[in-house]
Amino acid sequence: xxxxxxxxxxxxxxxxxxxxxxxxxxxxxxxxxxxxxxxxxxxxxxxxxxxxxxxxxxxxxxxxxxxxxxxxxxxxxxxxxxxxxxxxxxxxxxxxxxxxxxxxxxxxxxxxxxxxxxxx
Numbered sequence: 001x002x003x004x005x006x007x008x009x010x011x012x013x014x015x016x017x018x019x020x021x022x023x024x025x026x027x028x029x030x031x032x033x034x035x036x037x038x039x040x041x042x043x044x045x046x047x048x049x050x051x052x053x054x055x056x057x058x059x060x061x062x063x064x065x066x067x068x069x070x071x072x073x074x075x076x077x078x079x080x081x082x083x084x085x086x087x088x089x090x091x092x093x094x095x096x097x098x099x100x101x102x103x104x105x106x107x108x109x110x111x112x113x114x115x116x117x118x119x120x
Contacts, residue, residue: 055080057087063102
């Protein structure tokens with residue numbers, strides 16, 4: 001959601017957000033606050049919001065060809081705090097590698113009318 005154009009993000013946030021666990025963010029305001037945090041740090045956290053007993057770190061970005069990426073690293077809650085910094089390093093490394101690989105390619109990005117990006 002972090003890489004979507006504002007009009008697509010707003011459309012998604014107008015829909016009902018299902019509560020998957022007691023920790024799930026279910027209001028547009030809660031999700032927007034998470035997105036602001038993501039924009040500042042480029043890391044998103046799932047603290048048992050999708051499944052009880054599972055936490056995750058994730059990132060999203062657009063490569064030089066305009067392709068959207070979303071990468072997450074889920075771990076059991078019992079190992080989350082001990083693995084937190086390693087997860088951040090892995091996500092940042094993966095992002096750097098994807099961007100570097102995309103920089104070596106020459107195909108132009110393709111943008112559809114609804115704002116989604118992709119390439120052939």
